[in-house]
Amino acid sequence: MYRGFSLRRAAQTDAMFLGDMLVEAANWRAGGVRPRHEVLTSAEHRRYLAGWKRSADDGLVATGEDDVPVGAAWYRVLPQNAPGFGFVGVAVPELIIGVHPLWRARGVGRTLLRGVVELAGSQGHSRISLSVERDNFARNLYRAEGFVVVGQGSARDTMVRATT
Template sequence: MSDSFSIRPAAQADGSFLGDMVVEAANWRSGGARARHEILTATEHRRYIAGWMRPADAGFVAIDTEGQPIGAAWYRMLSQDDPGFGFVGTAVPELIIGVQPIWRAHGVGRTLLRRLVAHAGEQGHPRISLSVERDNFARTLYRSEGFVVTDIGDARDTMVHRAS
């Protein structure tokens, strides 16, 4: 853990911030900014935050020294009828992660990812999945944390972490 940020469990009141982090995740390319409302009203993104916090949802929020949220990682159980980008099965939680640009490359994403993966294991989930665009620099982070590509898409791949 860093002296400049800490991690706390996500709460129901964090729903709006998780929406901000979906926007950050969708707009990861520098200079490539889709409007917040456009992202949050799109079905493919809305499924990650609609109705937060459902009983099977879990997540963590990184906060700076002033208590301001700077990043989040969470998972949802999605159905085969409404699968996410990284859907691999109804019993496999799908991870979503977003970090404010100014905090990227400071260990925030890695710390959040490790905590969420550990939590998933503690909750009895042997696998956790995610989807990442092929040219997203976060792929390197996911690989270094034990995620492996299980499905190759046109522009994005599904990656899965198996509990050891």
């Protein structure tokens, strides 16, 4: 089936685009306008990308025509003393995903999600986690793809799924 996009492994040189997608994730709410530099330097978000690509980092980039990146999903193993929103345990990687606004609702996100879960499994991770604000529709996508809620904050859920 022609989908208009394909996936490739994320490289060190994708840091700039991953930064764009991190900003999309941080600004997911309609009207979200946190400036790029503010997101990428904030303590809560910079940990998902600073120093990319570390040895335990991995991910996928979706590309459209002419190999232009249109979305990305990646994971990072964060330490217990500096955990992410979706920390569930030492050595469990945490997922980040974003799709360029013009490419949403075309299957890119679901395809990236499936691919990155498989990638994590192939790299020896038995589980992968994420954090999502409860009113983000992405939560439904994660549930449909097998993620289950394992923790609840005031506005966020932590979700986990096995990679196999």
